[in-house]
Amino acid sequence: MTRADRTPRRAVSLTVLIVNQLLAGVGVASGMALAAILVADLTEVTAMGGLAQSSSVLGAALAAVPLARLAVHAGRHVALATGYACAFAGAVLVVAAATSGWAPLVFVGLAAFGAAAAAGLQARFAATEIAAPGFEARSMSLVLWATTIGSVAGPLLSEVGDEFGRSLGLPPLVGPFLFSATAFALSGILVGAFLRTPRAGHLETDERALGGAAEPAAAEGAPAESEPAGTTETEAEPAAASAQATPPARVGAWQALRTAARNPTALVAILAIVCSHTVMVGVMVMTPIHMTQHGLSIGLVGLVISIHILGMYGASPLMGWLVDRIGSTRVIAIGAAILLTATVIGILAPGDDVLLVPLALGLLGLGWSAGLIGGSTLLTTTVEERLRVPLQGATDAAMNVAAAASAALSGLVLGIGGFAGVNVVAIIVLVPLAIAGLRLTMVGRRAPA
Structure with missing residues (x-):
């Protein structure tokens, strides 16, 4: 198996992750910039505004483990696309709930909205799986850096989104969530259609370790596990290929x-x-x-x-x-x-x-x-x-x-x-x-x- 087979379209996949983070950052920031004010207005209780952020963060926490499990079973692209699909549904639910005036449903929508944050966090790990050995952290950091643009641009679009929503007859502060829904939809389509990574959790350094190279842990101060006694270099190569072909036991x-x-x-x-x-x-x-x-x-x-x-x-x-x-x-x-x-x-x-x-x-x-x-x-x-x-x-x-x-x-x-x-x-x-x-x-x- 060639390196190209192990890390399919490395440059394309990294570009997809970077653009995806930019879009998702816009989606999260444009909606959440006014979420606290929206909740406070709907409930007429200022203190309730703080629960908007908490609902989204808890939603991200609840989504993290299922999305990781889905990445193992179906691949990173499916897990990320699912996360953004949930966030899209959450943004739509917030619009519907705010329009109808049913405040409790807004919190449900914001919790689903948090799946975008969970997907964005998972994307940093996907970046390490397509990186060349020794460049894992730099690949991850580029994906996180793209969030800067989205996080800065998102709040700047909030006022435009509010005006756009009002022009459609929506209540004040609801329009930005239309922008969020659009950004999440584009993110889901982008990663679902174009992102391809190796098996979730697999790094090229895993094969090097099986082939006799030092474990990455040794570089960080932890003792590396030694090769079984009697294992030769020629025996290690088939073992590495077998490890690549056979997914590890699920945990x-x-x-x-x-x-x-x-x-x-x-x-x-x-x-x-x-x-x-x-x-x-x-x-x-x-x-x-x-x-x-x-x-x-x-x-x-x-x-x-x-x-x-x-x-x-x-x-x-x-x-x-x-x-x-x-x-x-x-x-x-x-x-x-x-x-x-x-x-x-x-x-x-x-x-x-x-x-x-x-x-x-x-x-x-x-x-x-x-x-x-x-x-x-x-x-x-x-x-x-x-x-x-x-x-x-x-x-x-x-x-x-x-x-x-x-x-x-x-x-x-x-x-x-x-x-x-x-x-x-x-x-x-x-x-x-x-x-x-x-x-x-x-x-x-x-x-x-």
Whole structure:
């Protein structure tokens, strides 16, 4: 089997993933930009607006594992297309519910809407499967970078979408969801028709490992498993071909999570993703409230959030390059240090400081980027193939559940301890990652002995 057979149309598939992320980013951002206001208007309860984001995040968490399972059974293109189809249905449901005035149905639609976020997260793993060996992180980072354009363009289209909806006789704030539905429909058609990847969870480095090359885990400080005694190079080549032809045994998402949690390297990868995302969401969602409480304008709030998004996605190619050059664990450590710096600035900076608050939010996004790309690459390259996709789904589900809880509780923390309290809690969230990192370092030092 040739390399072209293993990674079909690598350049085409990567282009499809990048364009898809751009479209999906527009779809998510254009609708969610006004979702909280729409819910608050429908329910006539301002506090209910915060549940719009929570519904979408929980929907992403619920969709993550089924989409991962579908990727194993039918392929990444089917899983991604299904995710965007669900999001399309959710956007249509939001339009119908808001038009009829039935507020509870809006939350159902927003939950289905969250499937687009779950699909977008799965797309980063699909990028590693079509990448050349040694370029997995850079391929992932390019796909994430495309989200920058969509995330910035989406809110800019919200006003146009609102005017378009009003021209069709729809209630205010509903029109942007028509744009979301269109973007999701195009995304689903694009990946379903043109995206082709190797078997979900399979990397070219898997074949190299079976052929006698070092395991990727060894590069990250974890001891690699040795070849069975007596295996020669000529015997290893048929074994690699057999492994490619025969799908690995299926493993459930939670079984994969429990198994990986016993591996120090995989545990660091999981915690890097979950903790980075939890810290980012918890601090980010309270920053606009904190700023407006100190008299800063809505325009400045929007600028700070834009700086934050730029830190999240704009720097992702740099993070991907760093991961491929210096290793995932080092980038995760850099990300944790950046997040710690951001939260310390958040504790010390006055709420009306127009320099330190944007700096803290920019660093918060940058630390998230390092943690997500470093953790996702480490998770992909250091676990065996049979665990890879179900573990990816379980980790994405965990990060979204944690983010939903963080968004819901951060308002309570803000009321009790102020913005400094929110950042102190964020530092506490980083503690498990620090402990797991120290444990991995100790394991790496003992391995030579």
